[in-house]
Amino acid sequence: MLREPEPRDRTAFIELLASPEVHAYLGGPGPRDEIEREMPEMPERWPGSFVVDLDGAMIGQILLRRATGHSRPAAAGKADLGYMFLPRAWGLGYGVEACTAALGWLEDTLPGEPVVLTTQSANAGSMRLAAKLGFTEVERFEAWGAEQWLGIRSPATPSR
Numbered sequence: 001m002l003r004e005p006e007p008r009d010r011t012a013f014i015e016l017l018a019s020p021e022v023h024a025y026l027g028g029p030g031p032r033d034e035i036e037r038e039m040p041e042m043p044e045r046w047p048g049s050f051v052v053d054l055d056g057a058m059i060g061q062i063l064l065r066r067a068t069g070h071s072r073p074a075a076a077g078k079a080d081l082g083y084m085f086l087p088r089a090w091g092l093g094y095g096v097e098a099c100t101a102a103l104g105w106l107e108d109t110l111p112g113e114p115v116v117l118t119t120q121s122a123n124a125g126s127m128r129l130a131a132k133l134g135f136t137e138v139e140r141f142e143a144w145g146a147e148q149w150l151g152i153r154s155p156a157t158p159s160r
């Protein structure tokens with residue numbers, strides 16, 4: 001289930017942000033004590049920020065945001081998809097299921113909106129997920145000390 005973040009998700013958010021496995025292709029995790037100190041009791045809520053809930057507990061996060069500050073012209077200003085799941089939930093199909101639902105929400109909210117996604121090309125799980133969601137390559141570029149993959153997903157054009 002996709003839902004808004006709630007105060008009871010605090011521990012899962014800390015786990016997600018402090019996990020070395022989750023951040024293996026995201027520049028490494030931040031220091032746990034700092035994350036714990038700075039994590040608000042009441043999480044910020046805005047349209048496009050989803051908690052992925054499995055049987056009443058948070059297993060991941062999906063973010064759909066405007067890529068206003070994106071360094072690549074092809075992505076600047078477009079809707080941008082990001083996703084992170086706790087390792088215990090990996091490889092079970094939740095990534096595809098939850099991201100498909102979030103993209104469906106965007107299509108209902110802003111019909112016809114293209115979506116971009118940036119991931120390290122070495123991140124095999126994320127690359128596979130992007131392909132399964134229908135993202136296709138725009139370009140590869142070097143940033144943050146690694147090769148990055150920029151993909152785009154255009155909404156299906158109605159068949160005539």
Ligand SMILES: CC(C)(COP(=O)(O)OP(=O)(O)OC[C@H]1O[C@@H](n2cnc3c(N)ncnc32)[C@H](O)[C@@H]1OP(=O)(O)O)[C@@H](O)C(=O)NCCC(=O)NCCS
Pocket residue numbers: 021022023025026082083084085086089090091092093094095096097118119120123124125126128129132
């Ligand atoms: C990337 C991530 C979101 C994938 O989520 P997931 O729930 O494991 O994805 P799914 O189970 O829906 O799998 C999607 C596809 O990717 C494949 N896959 C998942 N992890 C994989 C891995 N490590 N290596 C190769 N393929 C992988 C699955 O087999 C599946 O493909 P298939 O149906 O052809 O077999 C998850 O691993 C994660 O949160 N990683 C850490 C955060 C991160 O790197 N986010 C991306 C930031 S840009």
